[in-house]
Amino acid sequence: MIESATFDKVIEVIKNSTSALVTAHTRPDGDACGSVRTMCEILRFQGKKAHPIFMSPLPQWYEFMFEEKVSILGNDITEEQLHGGHFDECDLVIIVDTNSYVQLPVFDEWLKTNKKTVLVIDHHITGDGLGDIELIDPDAAAAGEIVFDLINHAGWKITQVIAESLFIAIATDSGWFKFSNADSRIFRSAAELIDAGASPPQIYRKLYQNVSPARMRLMIRMLNNLELIDDSKIAVQCIMRKDFDETGASGPDTENLIDECQKIGSVEAALLFVELADGGFRCSLRSKGKVDVQKIASKHGGGGHKMASGVNLKGPYENAKNLIVEAISNQLSGKDK
Template sequence: MNYSNAVTAVESARKILITTHIRPDGDAIGSAVALRRAICTKASGRERNPSVEILFLGEVPQVYQFIATEPVLLWGREVTEEQVQAGRLEEYDLIIVVDTSAIRQLPGIGEYLQKRQKGVLVIDHHLSGDGIGHIRLIDTGACAAGELVYGLIRQAGWPLDKTAAAAVMTAIGTDTGWFRFENASAKAFRIATELIEAGIAADDIYQQIYLSDPPERLRLLGMVLETLEILCGGRLSLIHITRDMLNRSGAKRSHIENIVNVPQQIGSVIAVALLVEEEDGGTRCSLRSKSLVDVNAVARQFGGGGHARAAGLTIPEGLPAAKAKILAALSRELE
């Protein structure tokens, strides 16, 4: 991976905006926080310090707030679609997009980024994308966007303090299922070793992310497990979440993260689909697989995408109709 153009772009910029996909997860948040921290620490004490801001297109889930402690811009609050159309983002010399290059995951700003003539750096590891960015650090073999951010920081020689190191660990740890998934490469383990040697407490980070759930999430999980269906001779599992389930449990939409992984504990299950009823009546679907099924290929049939073992999509129909379509698509893959 050649980082030289990215390093030059960052070091020559005076005002930088870092953003990521809607519904930011651990990799998105960790990558953005680590990058801002490294750039700002590098510039500390210099006569010309760059201004570096983060724009999140959704609320930061509670489990990740321990790394996102500094002020950020929030879509719909500090930045709106009307402002973007009026030129609000033109003030930034460089806009860095981490953990996606898909316009559908950047509502309100995706088309602007695609049309912008210069000053867009994309750092991503997903198979699907729309070619945005004038400088692209894209490696579909990377375990997480955090791996590429770490490589950029090291290649540039920017300092990596404990805050940035914890953010990188969050990014890589969450996208590899805390080093349990197929993408947990030898490089991922080497980076984790270097981060621990830099002084982070990996067990503390794990507890913050995975052992800090509110009771409402456990209530929601109980309801979800009651929807469990085992199909295709035990190889496919379907679960779903309705708006009513969220209301009755008191859970937030951010509490849905990682629930899709639970049915994978069943030995015979190869593929899992979690369908979530959206506020607009559509259905969001998360797909996972252990082997055999390329869920990215399935997701792309519906305009979504991701990775071979983890992908997502949205169907602009109600849950019953969406379920029928997903069941048919996954059943074909399991034939």
């Protein structure tokens, strides 16, 4: 529970600001996007400037949430550009859904060197204490829940955009109300947001029933190539250049495709090899917990974390595949602990 006085302080800080930079953790999810969008809406509604900025691109299905093209650090703006222009003019930095430097690559350096007021809104237990003022509630199912509490505390208007953005934040962070964090509080919030204009079927359609025929054809190809190895514990998939050419799909269409084969019960680790223009392969690795894929990726110059990593490998395909499959096999059999 966040104390009423803390909410009051945050409301005061927002009231006294004129221009804010609003951001969230790298590889933004629905909670990050929904909470950033909502904070921008709150600020703009009060006549203030709000600049959303992300550390890495939004998944395509969240792009509709922003009317403007949002700035991606490293893509649209460099670290040097952060130190000038409208980003540097802001007097408030709002960080949502994280409180950790490692989740804010490149941005963390800028954050450390300036003296702007920083407001953190987060629901994770661990954090680096980035904020001068922080709204932290580990019992909240999503950062969006805390933003919603703030709005209710302040008595701010819940616009259509806010209702939809916060619904996306809480729905996605709770796996559409089926994870263990889907408590009665989140259902109450959902009900209030629906009353304020959020439409679950419309949101669901925009998020999950909106892929292009090309992406679907690419997924069919990928699933057709599925190989199950080691008693179906390792799932191996590949997408070649010709698959892109013949389906009309492009690089971003591979987003999240690796998750499909993890629906197979026996699968402990999943691999997706995507052929690159130079004949090499981008290999994405996923684990359900028994395999440390980060260890394998980092050995070949890649990175990530224990459950999700990526690495670039040289071709030909059979060599790249055998290298990674053997490493996973060794972990599963206990040869490599």
